[in-house]
Each structure stands twice: as C-alpha cells, then as structure tokens.
Amino acid sequence: MSDITLAFLALVFFNLIIRFWLYQRQAVSVIRHRSQVPEAFSTAIGLDDHQKAADYTVAKMRLGQIQLCVETVWLLVLTLGGGINSLYGWALDLMSADTPLLSGLVFLAMLGVASGVIDLPFAIYRQFGLETRFGFNRMTPVLFVTDLIRSTLVGALIALPILSLLMWLLQNAGPTTWIWAWLAWMGFNMLLLFLYPVLIAPLFNKFTPMPDSAHKAKLEALLNRCQFQASGLFVMDGSRRSAHANAYFTGFGRNRRIVLFDTLINQLTPDQLEAVLAHEIGHYQRKHLPKRLLTMSLISLALLWVLFQLLDAPWFYQGLGVQDANPATALALFSLAMPLCLLPLTPLSNALSRKHEYEADAYAAQSSEASELVHALVTMYRENAATLTPDSMYSLFHDSHPPAALRIAHLQSMQR
Numbered sequence: 001m002s003d004i005t006l007a008f009l010a011l012v013f014f015n016l017i018i019r020f021w022l023y024q025r026q027a028v029s030v031i032r033h034r035s036q037v038p039e040a041f042s043t044a045i046g047l048d049d050h051q052k053a054a055d056y057t058v059a060k061m062r063l064g065q066i067q068l069c070v071e072t073v074w075l076l077v078l079t080l081g082g083g084i085n086s087l088y089g090w091a092l093d094l095m096s097a098d099t100p101l102l103s104g105l106v107f108l109a110m111l112g113v114a115s116g117v118i119d120l121p122f123a124i125y126r127q128f129g130l131e132t133r134f135g136f137n138r139m140t141p142v143l144f145v146t147d148l149i150r151s152t153l154v155g156a157l158i159a160l161p162i163l164s165l166l167m168w169l170l171q172n173a174g175p176t177t178w179i180w181a182w183l184a185w186m187g188f189n190m191l192l193l194f195l196y197p198v199l200i201a202p203l204f205n206k207f208t209p210m211p212d213s214a215h216k217a218k219l220e221a222l223l224n225r226c227q228f229q230a231s232g233l234f235v236m237d238g239s240r241r242s243a244h245a246n247a248y249f250t251g252f253g254r255n256r257r258i259v260l261f262d263t264l265i266n267q268l269t270p271d272q273l274e275a276v277l278a279h280e281i282g283h284y285q286r287k288h289l290p291k292r293l294l295t296m297s298l299i300s301l302a303l304l305w306v307l308f309q310l311l312d313a314p315w316f317y318q319g320l321g322v323q324d325a326n327p328a329t330a331l332a333l334f335s336l337a338m339p340l341c342l343l344p345l346t347p348l349s350n351a352l353s354r355k356h357e358y359e360a361d362a363y364a365a366q367s368s369e370a371s372e373l374v375h376a377l378v379t380m381y382r383e384n385a386a387t388l389t390p391d392s393m394y395s396l397f398h399d400s401h402p403p404a405a406l407r408i409a410h411l412q413s414m415q416r
C-alpha cells in the first residue's frame with residue numbers, strides 16, 4: 001500500500017472519528033439536561049416541549065451517525081474499492097471513445113445518480129420517519145416524489161453546463177487556465193444567485209404578496225424607518241412541506257424581496273415578526289452576504305488551483321485507487337476527497353456566521369425591540385424543537401447560530 005493511500009485512509013478515519021464524536025457529544029449533552037428546562041427559559045418553555053426538543057435532537061444525531069458511517073463506506077467503495085473505475089468503464093462502453101468530454105459527462109452523471117440513490121433512504125426516513133414522528137412533516141409521498149424529480153432535473157440543468165466547461169478547461173489546461181476556470185465558476189454562481197429567486201424557487205413554492213394585516217403594517221413601518229428598499233413582502237407556502245418556520249431575503253438591489261414562511265407569520269405576533277425582520281435587515285446593512293461571497297470566492301480560487309495541479313499528478317489517482325487519469329475522474333476524485341481536507345474550515349466558517357448573527361441581533365435591538373426578538377426566538381426554539389442545551393464543542397463546530405442561552409443573554413444586555 002502506497003504512502004498516499006495510507007494518508008488518504010488516515011484522513012478518512014480522522015474525519016469519521018471527529019464527526020462521529022461530535023454527534024455523540026451533542027446527544028450526551030442533550031440527554032444530560034433532559035430532565036430540567038434551563039432556568040432562563042423556565043417560564044416560557046414547558047418540560048414537555050423541552051423533552052420533545054431533546055428527543056428530536058438525539059434522534060437527529062443518531063441518524064447523522066448512521067449516515068456518516070454509510071457515506072464513509074461509500075467513499076471507500078468508490079475510491080479504493082474501484083467504484084470509480086467501474087463507473088468510468090461503463091460510461092466508456094456507452095459512449096464512443098473519441099468523445100472524451102461526453103463520456104466524462106455520462107460518468108459524472110452516473111456518479112451523481114449513484115450517490116443520490118445512497119442518500120435516498122436517509123431522505124425518505126428523515127421526512128417520513130423522523131419529521132413525522134415529531135409532528136413537523138407536512139409532505140405527502142406524491143409531493144416528495146415530484147420534488148425529487150424536479151430537483152434532479154434542475155440539478156442536472158445547472159450542473160451539466162458548468163461541469164462541461166470545467167472539463168473542457170481541464171482538457172486544454174495551460175499554466176493560467178485555473179484563473180479562467182475560477183472566473184467562469186464565479187460568473188456561474190452569480191448568475192445562479194440572480195436566477196434562483198426568479199426561476200428556481202417558484203418551481204417548488206408559491207410566493208404571494210403579503211395581504212394587508214397588522215403584521216404587514218408593522219413590517220412596512222420598520223422598512224420605512226430603516227430606509228430599506230424592497231420590491232415587496234412575500235409569503236411562501238412553507239407549510240406545504242414542513243411545520244418549521246423561517247424568513248429570508250432574495251434578489252439584489254431594488255429587486256430584493258422579503259420572503260416570510262406562512263408558518264412564521266402564524267407563530268409570531270406583529271411586534272415579534274418586526275424584530276425578526278429587523279434582524280434580517282441587520283444582515284443586509286452589515287453587508288454579511290458580500291463578505292461571505294468574498295470568502296467563498298477566495299476559497300474556490302485556492303481549490304481550483306489545487307485541482308489543476310492534481311490533474312497531472314499520477315500519485316493522486318493511483319493513491320486513491322483510480323486507474324484512468326482524465327478531467328472527469330479528476331473532478332470526481334477531487335469532489336470526493338477535498339471535503340476531508342476542508343474539515344477545519346467548518347468551525348471557522350460557522351464562527352464567522354455566529355459573529356454575523358450577533359451583529360444582526362445588535363442591529364435589531366437598535367431598530368426594533370430586543371425583548372420582542374427574545375420572545376420571537378423563544379417561540380421559534382419551542383416550535384422548531386431546537387435544543388436549548390447544546391454541547392459546547394458541537395456548537396463551536398457545527399452551529400451557524402449562537403447557542404440559545406448566549407444569544408438571549410446578548411440581546412437582554414442590549415435591552416432599552
């Protein structure tokens with residue numbers, strides 16, 4: 001066994017152990033605090049709701065552990081187990097040998113479908129086992145299947161052109177082609193950001209202008225106060241699929257829309273909804289999205305450079321068990337192996353995200369009422385069965401939002 005193979009195996013098991021251990025820590029922490037609602041929440045959240053959140057969190061961690069193990073085995077089957085070699089061989093059999101780009105695309109499509117099939121039982125169990133058991137599922141099996149077909153088609157429509165372009169660039173790579181690949185990648189992602197709200201999201205949900213109500217009057221007053229221009233307030237039929245609630249912005253400049261899940265409007269009072277919207281505006285005013293895009297673009301620049309270096313490195317293919325060295329197998333191997341190396345980026349990216357959440361909360365405390373945001377958050381924790389007692393290590397690693405207790409304490413410190 002080569003040194004590269006050994007290093008790859010070490011990396012695979014390191015990832016497996018770290019992530020499994022974090023799931024375990026989270027489950028243990030939640031179980032340990034299951035019998036008592038934390039002091040700060042004891043008036044707003046009953047023991048029943050607290051225990052439901054604990055059981056829901058533990059069930060998610062267990063499912064995560066099983067899925068992690070299955071995905072690790074699948075990764076090893078594809079690489080050292082020869083899966084990529086077989087898939088690529090089949091793709092060559094299907095296509096004529098003088099169209100490497102086409103056989104490469106067929107190979108990547110087969111790989112995508114096979115990986116999707118491995119994930120499908122988890123998606124089905126998550127929706128109809130886990131979410132149903134805790135009362136969150138609103139999806140019918142028919143809707144699940146239609147969603148699956150629609151998202152596969154949309155995914156193919158998005159992935160195939162950019163993958164073709166990337167493979168063509170890899171095939172004709174010169175010393176600076178990686179920069180062109182990066183420019184194309186960034187352009188493509190920006191295009192998606194523009195197209196998503198207009199073309200893709202409406203395929204899955206209905207967006208209707210928010211009807212006149214006490215909620216709407218509050219929100220419009222807030223938008224005026226913050227001098228925030230938006231092309232409208234829209235209600236999304238999130239309740240078609242799930243009882244979980246959310247709110248977000250889409251679009252750019254004058255075309256940006258505010259989207260509120262119908263479930264959220266039903267859960268919150270007008271004052272609470274105003275505070276939630278103030279938090280979202282805070283993200284915009286502090287330029288969190290452009291900051292995040294800049295970080296992502298620098299990371300993708302580095303990653304594409306690495307990909308173009310690996311293209312002609314025989315040790316990369318051989319060490320990971322792949323016989324055919326070409327742009328398609330390079331892309332496949334790279335997308336499978338790179339996430340293992342990027343593990344340390346997860347906690348860093350989440351730390352940045354938590355910092356942004358605190359900043360948006362501070363903005364909301366200034367332009368709305370901190371106490372209303374606290375009430376809204378407590379309601380959302382309760383209605384979403386989010387745990388109030390996460391493990392500190394798990395939270396540092398995985399949570400994009402600060403733990404409930406810290407977030408509420410931060411808001412209370414800013415109360416007027």
Ligand SMILES: [Zn+2]
Pocket residue numbers: 279280283356357360
């Ligand atoms: Zn936020």
